[in-house]
Amino acid sequence: MKTMRFALLIPIVIIVMVIGAIIPLVVKISYLYFAGFIVLMYITLATAWNILGGYAGYVNFGTAGFFGLAAYLSAFLLESVGVSLPVALLAGGAISAALGLGIGYSTLKLRGIFFAIATLALAIVIQMIIINTPAVGGAVGFYTLRPPPPPPYTNYLEFLFVVMLGIALASIVTSRAIEKSKIGRGLIALRDDETAAECMGVPVFKLKLLAAGLSGFFMGLAGAPYPYYITYMEPISVFSLDISVNAVAMPLIGGLGTWIGPLIGAAIVAAIQQAVTVTIGSELNLVIIGVLLVAFVVAAPYGIVGLIRERIRRLS
Amino acid sequence: MFPTELLVNSLAAGILLGGFYALIAIGLSISFGLIDVVNIAHPTFIILAGYIVYMLNLITGIDPVILGVSLSPIFYVLGVVVYGAYNRAFEKRGQEALMGLVFFFGILILIEVSLLLRFGVDLRTIYAPYTMESISLGILTMPLRLVYPFIAGLIIVLVLYLFFSKTFIGIATRAVSQDDLAVKLMGAKPAVIKSVAFGLSIATASIAGGLLIAMQPIHPFLDREFIGRVFAIVVLGGMGSILGTIAAGIILGVVESLTASLYGPAWALAVSFGILIAVLVLKPEGLFRR
Secondary structure, eight states: OHHHHHHHHHHHHHHHHHHHHHHHHHOOOHHHHHHHHHHHHHHHHHHHHHIIIIIIOOOOSOHHHHHHHHHHHHHHIIIIIOOOHHHHHHHHHHHHHHHHHHHHHHHTTSOHHHHHHHHHHHHHHHHHHHHTOGGGTTTTOEEOOOOOOOTTOSSHHHHHHHHHHHHHHHHHHHHHHHHHSHHHHHHHHHHHOHHHHHHTTOOHHHHHHHHHHHHHHHHHHHHTTHHHHHSEEOHHHHTOHHHHHHHHHHHHHHOTTSSHHHHHHHHHHHHHHHHHHHHTOGGGHHHHHHHHHHHHHHHOTTHHHHHHHHHHHHHO | OOOHHHHHHHHHHHHHHHHHHHHHHHHHIIIIIISOOOOTTHHHHHHHHHHHHHHHHHHHOOOHHHHHHHHHHHHHHHHHHHHHHHIIIIITTTOIIIIIHHHHHHHHHHHHHHHHHHHOSSOBOOOOTTTTOEEEETTEEEEHHHHHHHHHHHHHHHHHHHHHHHSHHHHHHHHHHHOHHHHHHTTOOHHHHHHHHHHHHHHHHHHHHHHHHHHSOBOTTHHHHHHHHHHHHHHHTTSSOHHHHHHHHHHHHHHHHHHHHHHOGGGHHHHHHHHHHHHHHHOTTOSSOO
16 A cells, blocks of 8 residues: 555656646746745745654754755855856755754754754854855845756746756655655654664664755755845845744644645645735735744644544544 | 953953843743743843833833833743743643744744834834943943943842742752652642743843843844854853853853954854854853752
8 A cells, every 4th residue: 555655656746747847838927936936945945844853853943044055055156156057956955964964963962952042043143154255245145147048948937946846846755755764763753752762773863863964955955046036145035034934834834744744834834925925015924924833833733734634533 | 463452351341241141141041941941032032121121211211221120020920921821832741842942933933023013123222321431440441331231130140049049939940940740749839930930031031121222222133143142151051050151151251252353243143153062062061060
């Protein structure tokens, strides 16, 4: 049964990818790709956050730091060195993975709170360093110039949408593979009781490091295409608070520790945010997310997936 | 090379700043260090108090420090209410480690954004009569806006030290921090003791907020700059050691002040983060014992 489900997943992913790659060639509504890119970016960030936060229970409050660092490195490589987009993507993923490993190595042996504090302070420190480094634009920022879109695409934004779709799918497949494997079971075991897991022979520290590195890698991948999306890099918006808050709120609202939870949470929260931005104004977005976050953590700590599971259990 | 006058003055400024840092960190030292409630929103409560003091000062013209102190009973009640919700939602379910942390993160965001919507991103400040004054002793010049917070910080921390070592409730709080279950078996209620301690920790945020706005302009996201600092101080000071908090505050103040004089104020912020990581890696139990 389980192998059959997995066998189904791969074709589904391929079909989604192919359809996603064809749609921009047929449907020419720029707003669709403009908003779609952000939704896919948040799906990736939420999924990446969940790999460490949901399975292993280590909370990262500084997603913006991982995201922004990769975005800046990618922008620097694309603009000043002139590398191609795939190289910039890999470099962005690699630097954020290294950041995850570095912070993980220094704090994951201790209680989870220290990792959380380190990430919380980290985002602002990286932002400060960027602001004070004129070589990467300092506080003023710099423009990035989109190259001509690779054929058959006629608009670079459409191409970027397809790239982000690929990244989002890759993160979801990775997350699902982790969940169903020994690694995922080990992470969940150490989240529930670290001492017990260690006694049973789970390589606790190694698994945590692996999760921190993978989580950072996908956060970096989500950030690396951003310079070409926004076309203007400046530290306030690239290290925006929204990113850190959404990355925590989306998996929590969807359902922690499940591969589908971040997907549901990101889709719902991003849709709400788009609607609020259009109807009321973007300032209220963070208030709504803050209220949702506190409400869910108090009343429904296992998110929407948890609520649905409970309903099914009651019915049967 | 480095002029002596600058060195002496930045050293003195660092020590003065350290006294204030001890005050902003003492609340967290109580909540995080003693009763194990990881209130990452502590600096946010300080900024909230700063803004309330700012509004009251606009209306009444009363000195911000006096306003901060008189607001502290209200903040005490606020702390008791927040702890009540935290205790009911997380401690009783045994989920405080992960969900409790996210709960305080949610509070942090809500306060920040409310302040942003109400006051905007502009810097707000209060000019007290002493804001621009300073005392001179030879080559040493000490601005009063640093001297007052230093003195106030020392007084508050010493009062709290006496409270936690001499009074019944204070000793009971330390008992809870050592063995929750044993306290329960002795017939006391840890939740009540912890709610008093948490209330006190939030009350110190009000006093710190009044002093903060007398010292420097504030903006809604200033709490972010203090998060690294307060946790660095609490961990360096030995998690819940009241006197260790003063020592750690002064160490951080001096290092930051010297960094600011040598490399520019922007890098001072990275110092607390560097110290925090270094302490966590090298000596997670801190420099001072409880």
